[in-house]
Amino acid sequence: MALREPAWRVTARELESSLEQEPGTGDRAASHVLSPFGARMNRVLIAGSVSVAEPIGRETPQAFWRARLTDPTGAVAVTAGSFQPRAMAQLRAATFPRSAIVVGKVHLYRDRGGVGYVSVRAEAVRTVAEADERAVLADAVRQTLDRLDLLERIEKGTELTDAEARTEGIPLAWVRAARDALRKYPNADRAAFRRELKNAVRRVAGDSGPVPSPRPPAVTVVRAPPPPPAPPPPTAAEREEESVFLDLLDEVAEVSSDGYADLKELLARVAARGVEGERAEATLNRLEEEGVVEEPIVGKLRRA
């Protein structure tokens, strides 16, 4: 039984702060992004000012478009590709920034440093009157405050049974998401986030014009995976191994027909000089990371 995912009402700031991806389990299960403020999002409905879209992607430049949606709390990338023809046409059509609402799926991309980039793959984009944009923003703020209240209650240790949540009209999915958010983001500054919503409320009240949006201090802390520690500078012994490695690489490359050093042969020769197994691997990795050596073909090395 696959129920349609609800469109969570969130602000751009909450999307920016979300770093926890939960891949779906099972057949065709939806994946979710968990925010520090108790939203387990697959689909969202967001409102703001949408910029002119630009094409991205290498091959056919028309196949994928990206715009930015800015609300008083932050900004988030909105994309649409050929699988969302309707949304793509909408994104492409605009020639100037305008008020719009976007329904779409949340995507989280994590780079190697653990920094997360959230984007919304649009299913539907619609240019709306400013009042409609503000009304959707009001929903987002209201439901965000509801979720923050819920997190606070659970954090204080209040037992909230399913029956109690039902009586109070709190969706059970919210309760579960709130518990998980508290566990996954123990250090998120929820009080600061709540105060930031004030900018959005001003906008709801019609306080338009350029929103002074000094980048607020980060309120989320990444927990998993921890940022990789900076590697300690190589020791003299390691330097020695590196130079042995490079000398032999040159030797092997010199005599090979294609100008590359064969990895197996190189490792055999390095081993003969006393640099074996894991140490050889580590040396190679270090050289690759420093950009001295590259492996353009699997098993074939050369100087970068």
Place this chain on the structure above:
Amino acid sequence: MSAGGSANAPIERRLRDLAAGTEPVEFVGRIVAVERREVTRRSDGSRRPLLSGLVSDGTATVRFTWWDPPRDGIERGTVVRVVGAEVGSFRGRPEVTFSWKTRVGPASPVELPRLDPSEIPFRTVKELAPPDEGFRVEARVLRVGPRAVSVGQERRVVFDGLLADRTGAIALSAWSDFGLKEGEAVRIQGGYVRAFRGRPQLVLDERSSVVRIDDGDLPPAAEWLRGPPRSIAEVEDGGGGASVAVEGVVVGLLPPSGLVYRCPTCGRSITSGICRIHGQVQGQADLRARLVLDDGTGSLTVHANREETERLWGVTLEECRKRLRDLPDPSVLEEQLLEAVLGRRLRVRGAGTKDDFGITLTPDTIEPVEVDLDAAAAELLARIPEER
């Protein structure tokens, strides 16, 4: 076989008090449904007849199986005295079996157990679920009207409507005329609850009684119909209802929406001029919209009919057909409909049914919602503490 042993004498019981066990029982009940079947004996392949159906004595209705019944069968509505029936259980509910040891004879309706009203449990509307019976309920008639139906060859009038108390609402289907009027407060006894299109429905027939009562605690009909919307998550959790109100934003449109063609006989929407039931037919054009309404806690599908779709879209069926003549691509029409409804904020009241894809709402009313932004801003601001 021990003859006349007091230990084996059947004990007279009301059907409500039946429990699966070994002792044979005696009861008086009315046959409310009956069906003749035959089973094949495994030993010699011969056919053995049986009757099965439902027997009710006003306190409960139980399924019966009657082995080797009289050749003429038995008519629905007959009151019988059953002596020495065995009580079994099927899926946790008691059922009775009549075998060669059982004596089944005619009885008079006055022999049916007499029920003191105080013995009949009182239920709220929310508590009613199939296959309940033998209860009392007090409710307000929100809506009622006659509808002609054909049962087999027979034409009958059934009174369809909606009942509500403070706890909820339920669909009503009365097979006799109780003279029900909108706005009345009534006490109902002798009805039963069945599932109809996935929702509970309270069914009244000639054995039911309806008494007008003072308003008591019942909400006025208008108050019920203008009540505040519930969250969609709550409606999903509760599995729908006879009259639920929700408020949300249209975030999508499900196919088939826009201009559709229907079978002239059964009204099903057809594809390529072929009806699932009636084969090749000349389709009749109709307009519909299957709106995905979402309030952030959940989403459901609203089935808007032609009139509602025309009102939301501002385009009539005639105009649609004209546009289609100019540009023969129905998907363009669907696109235009989506463009017209996407992002619209609607309050919808209607009957909700749950299936594998979630809740579907068949609307009684669809109203656009205006948001008071100043009031919303003030309310939200009050929930955010001042800067330190």
